[in-house]
Amino acid sequence: MIGMQLAILAIVAAAGGAVVFTRKPGEQVVGASFFGLMLALMFFIFQAPDVALSQLVIGAVALPLMVLLAIAKTRSTQMRQDHEREQPRKPEREHGRHGPDEGRFSPPDEERPPADVRQPPGRPREAR
Template structure:
């Protein structure tokens, strides 16, 4: 295994662990976005650029945006 691959695997594992252990939904959204970026970097290192582009769009942009909108909508609904 290449050292770059090993470091990237470790970074993805650490980011995944950070997503699981984060309790605040707003902070967890940002950590999940970082996890998506590290996962797309792993796919680039593993020479799968098409999968990396898909992961970047879904995991680092679309999913965190949808969660942020949902959290914002839920928090404004609680203030009545």
């Protein structure tokens, strides 16, 4: 019993470190799912089946799924923003560039570039 407890604690510690030190979110999700599974196993070994069941469905299924969907969404946003940056900048495109739901939150006569990352080389960020 005590050996099993120490072993699962060591696995949980290693898996937690792996989650943090995996820097790419797409790969990190796999580690996080494994980490959730190991936490569930730890709860089970420490006589907490209720908590284990809860952790199993949350940590190994629900949480990684939502992270994956968020990654997919940010990736498609990135693609859209890259695409917009390649377009020639015309004055009449300024208003509708971010879609109707985003125009409300930004001033209509904005002069800012669409994003910080991967700017055209002619306009470094510090120059503004």
